[in-house]
Amino acid sequence: MFCCRRESFILLFLLSVMVGTSPAVGQSNESTEPMCFDWGESSRGSVSVLEGEAGWISCPLFSHPSVYNYSSTQSAGHNLFWYRLLEGQDLEQPIAYSSRFSRDKDRLWLQPAAAIDTGQYICMLRNKSSCSKIAIRLEVLRRDEALRSSDCQPPVAVATTQQLIPLQEGTTLDCPDLQDAASMSNSTPTVTWYHSRRPTECSTNPLWDSTFQQRGPSLQIHIMLDLFQGLYFCVVQYQRRGRTMNFTRSINVSAVYPTAVSKVPIILHPTKDKVFTVRTNSEVRLVCRGLLPLVLQNPSREIWWTVDGKTVSEMSNDRFSQKNSLVKYDYGDVTEESVLLIRDFQSEDLNRELNCSVRNQQGFMTHRAQLEEEESLPSVELGCGLGITLVLMLLLFVVYHVFWLELLLLYRSWFGSDERHTDDKEYDVYISYARNSEEEQFVLSTLRSVLENELGYSVCIFDRDSLPGGTITDETLSFVARSRRLLVVISPGYASQGSQALLELKAGIDGMVLGGHLRVILIQYKPVQRQVWVRELRRARMALVLVQWQGDKSKELTSRFWKRLRLELPVRKVRSREEAALMRLHSQNSTNSQTGLISNTMKDPLKVFNSAV
Numbered sequence: 001m002f003c004c005r006r007e008s009f010i011l012l013f014l015l016s017v018m019v020g021t022s023p024a025v026g027q028s029n030e031s032t033e034p035m036c037f038d039w040g041e042s043s044r045g046s047v048s049v050l051e052g053e054a055g056w057i058s059c060p061l062f063s064h065p066s067v068y069n070y071s072s073t074q075s076a077g078h079n080l081f082w083y084r085l086l087e088g089q090d091l092e093q094p095i096a097y098s099s100r101f102s103r104d105k106d107r108l109w110l111q112p113a114a115a116i117d118t119g120q121y122i123c124m125l126r127n128k129s130s131c132s133k134i135a136i137r138l139e140v141l142r143r144d145e146a147l148r149s150s151d152c153q154p155p156v157a158v159a160t161t162q163q164l165i166p167l168q169e170g171t172t173l174d175c176p177d178l179q180d181a182a183s184m185s186n187s188t189p190t191v192t193w194y195h196s197r198r199p200t201e202c203s204t205n206p207l208w209d210s211t212f213q214q215r216g217p218s219l220q221i222h223i224m225l226d227l228f229q230g231l232y233f234c235v236v237q238y239q240r241r242g243r244t245m246n247f248t249r250s251i252n253v254s255a256v257y258p259t260a261v262s263k264v265p266i267i268l269h270p271t272k273d274k275v276f277t278v279r280t281n282s283e284v285r286l287v288c289r290g291l292l293p294l295v296l297q298n299p300s301r302e303i304w305w306t307v308d309g310k311t312v313s314e315m316s317n318d319r320f321s322q323k324n325s326l327v328k329y330d331y332g333d334v335t336e337e338s339v340l341l342i343r344d345f346q347s348e349d350l351n352r353e354l355n356c357s358v359r360n361q362q363g364f365m366t367h368r369a370q371l372e373e374e375e376s377l378p379s380v381e382l383g384c385g386l387g388i389t390l391v392l393m394l395l396l397f398v399v400y401h402v403f404w405l406e407l408l409l410l411y412r413s414w415f416g417s418d419e420r421h422t423d424d425k426e427y428d429v430y431i432s433y434a435r436n437s438e439e440e441q442f443v444l445s446t447l448r449s450v451l452e453n454e455l456g457y458s459v460c461i462f463d464r465d466s467l468p469g470g471t472i473t474d475e476t477l478s479f480v481a482r483s484r485r486l487l488v489v490i491s492p493g494y495a496s497q498g499s500q501a502l503l504e505l506k507a508g509i510d511g512m513v514l515g516g517h518l519r520v521i522l523i524q525y526k527p528v529q530r531q532v533w534v535r536e537l538r539r540a541r542m543a544l545v546l547v548q549w550q551g552d553k554s555k556e557l558t559s560r561f562w563k564r565l566r567l568e569l570p571v572r573k574v575r576s577r578e579e580a581a582l583m584r585l586h587s588q589n590s591t592n593s594q595t596g597l598i599s600n601t602m603k604d605p606l607k608v609f610n611s612a613v
Contacts, residue, residue: 036124036131046137048159049113053247056180059106059123060134078127082108085135086119095121099241109184111245113140160231160250164296164332165224166258173219175234176249184245185238191217194233229255256294256332263293264363265301267356268335272367279374280347286340286369288356294332301360305340308353312340319343340369347373405563416571419484423517427460428570430483432504434494435463442525443489446555454557456572462500473503480507484570486520490528521568522546 042060049055059080082103083092095101095108102109110117118140124133165171173193181189193214211228213220217236221228232253237246269289270276278284292301304311305322312322321341328335338356342349350371357366400407419425429451433439443461451457460483466475480486486508488494494501511518522544547564554561566572 034126034129034131036126036133039132039134041120042134042136044136046139048139048141049110049117050248051115051140051142052112054109054111054181054184054245055113055138055140055247056104056107056109057121057123057136057138059108059125060136061123061125061132062106078125078130080106081124081126083122083124083133084119085122086116089119092122099243104184110138111184111240111243113138115140115142160252162252162254164254164256164294165221165228166296167224167226167255167331168258169224170220170222171224172215173221173232173234173251173253175217175236176251177247178217178234178236181236181238181245181247184240186241187239189217189236189238192235192237193219194235195228196231196233224255226255229253254332256296257330259296261293263295263360265290265292265358265360265365267358267365267367270356270367270369275370275372277374278345278350278371280345282345284342284345284349286342286354286356288338288340288367288369289327290336290338290356290358290365292334292336292358292360293362294334295361298361301334301358303336303338303356303358305338306353306355306357307340405560405567408567409563412567412571418572419570423484425482425484426458427479427483428457428572429485429487430460430462430480430504430508431487431489432501432508433489434491434501435499436493439489439491439493439525442549447487447489447523450557450562451569455562455566455569457569462504472500476500476503477507480504480511480518483518485568486511486518488520488522490522490524491526492528494528519568520544521565523565524548 039061044060044063047055047057080103082095084095085092097103100111100114102111106123108121108123118138120135121138122133122135124131126132159176161176163171163173175191175193178189178191191214195212211222211225213222217234219232219234230253232251233248234251235246235248237244239245267288267290269287276284276286286305288303288305290303292303294301303324306312307315307317307320312320319342321343322338323341324336324338326334327337340354340356350373354369354371355366356369357364359365431443431447433443444464448459448461451459460479462476462479465479466472486504488501488505488508508518508520512520524546545568547561547568549561550559553559556562
């Protein structure tokens with residue numbers, strides 16, 4: 001088909017020809033022939049013919065028979081001439097009519113077509129006062145393996161028409177252009193039908209079953225089934241001047257739903273109770289989806305949006321646009337989607353009447369889109385709150401990472417239980433250490449002093465608390481069993497074979513492993529290589545807590561050493577300074593008394609005994 005502007009121009013030109021005027025592009029007089037108006041190449045596209053088959057070209061100037069038909073041209077003195085411009089040539093050559101080339105009214109026949117016939121064919125209408133011409137391209141395709149009887153694959157040159165057949169119903173297929181062959185034949189043309197479901201499968205007469213039946217040139221399908229879809233080819237043969245001519249046409253058959261199925265269109269989305277949530281100053285997309293059944297008598301169907309009773313194309317507001325797309329094709333019925341796009345949505349658009357409608361020959365349906373403005377979230381406040389929360393979480397993480405000991409101690413002081421109320425132990429801590437001057441000085445002057453005087457623990461030291469004359473082994477085991485914690489001061493000389501410290505360590509590990517009533521805490525006073533540890537200490541090391549003494553850094557009560565040690569000892573509240581002073585004084589008096597008692601005993605045991613009584 002010509003475009004709208006070209007069609008209008010052709011109509012005006014042909015009208016001017018009918019009234020006897022010449023076109024503006026050329027003037028004529030009695031002594032010269034009129035200038036011929038060239039319309040260029042037809043916009044209808046090229047004509048394709050398979051090599052060796054018959055074909056024809058219709059002159060595009062007769063596309064509007066109400067204005068200009070072949071009979072009127074003959075009565076008005078117009079003559080039709082055909083020219084051609086073959087491939088590789090520069091000049092138009094008039095066509096010499098022969099047994100292969102013939103003219104029938106407005107058609108040029110090629111019987112048969114050859115590969116060398118490819119090119120432009122020009123039809124010219126001319127009388128004494130006017131002239132016009134237009135070209136159309138002819139493609140003669142070489143015959144290949146596509147149309148062999150073994151598979152009857154259609155060649156690309158075969159013209160294909162579409163035909164829809166309802167399922168479980170019958171119809172008749174007529175070969176296209178059969179009447180044109182009859183007009184050129186001296187006898188009745190014969191038609192052979194083929195059916196190709198796939199390129200490698202083909203059925204041909206007499207292979208039709210009871211479902212198919214060829215009646216004359218037509219093919220009758222009694223009951224349409226899904227498997228009968230595909231391409232149907234008809235090969236037309238006719239006699240012309242003692243020669244057999246043929247051409248091939250194809251029909252693409254598709255199954256559709258039976259006519260008994262409802263053909264009324266419906267809107268699938270939005271439903272009547274559907275509410276679209278929109279936001280002002282943003283882009284809004286309203287989606288409408290409809291089911292549009294196919295009506296064979298009139299296949300036209302559509303889905304569209306209206307805004308205040310006007311279609312989008314009728315509106316002058318460029319903020320509104322519409323886009324349709326195919327969602328599903330199901331035996332002729334289609335599900336289409338129409339999207340109404342509203343850019344820069346405003347609050348006054350909430351009051352507009354937005355309707356989605358569907359229509360075909362059998363019915364019409366419309367739904368109104370209900371809009372609801374979305375409540376705007378306080379983005380600034382929400383962002384600030386989220387930022388503050390993240391900062392607080394980061395600060396809490398840093399605080400816990402730095403002050404986790406203090407936090408755990410604070411938690412124990414609030415919620416921890418005093419073990420003195422749940423067991424019958426006499427001592428909180430038993431201290432085991434190597435018997436030499438350096439470790440003994442650390443235990444008595446530092447470790448014992450802080451635990452008893454500052455932290456309020458009851459400490460047991462064998463050398464101080466054991467009475468003379470007892471058995472060392474029995475008293476050691478008794479002291480360890482009556483203690484809640486065993487502090488083991490690790491140093492290079494600790495736990496040598498046969499020492500008092502080794503006996504204390506073995507008693508503590510046995511109480512921890514077997515009875516479970518004692519916890520062993522290691523205090524590393526000096527670095528010790530683990531290779532020199534005794535077997536008992538290496539075996540239990542994974543289950544023991546190790547607290548490192550770091551010299552002057554650990555002397556203050558607020559140091560990490562004392563906090564870590566307090567975390568492993570029983571729960572006690574830190575005494576006030578007055579209480580701590582009283583406890584130190586009491587401890588000094590007790591120590592002096594014990595020292596004096598021991599010295600007096602050594603001098604005069606009987607006197608000390610009498611004073612004690």
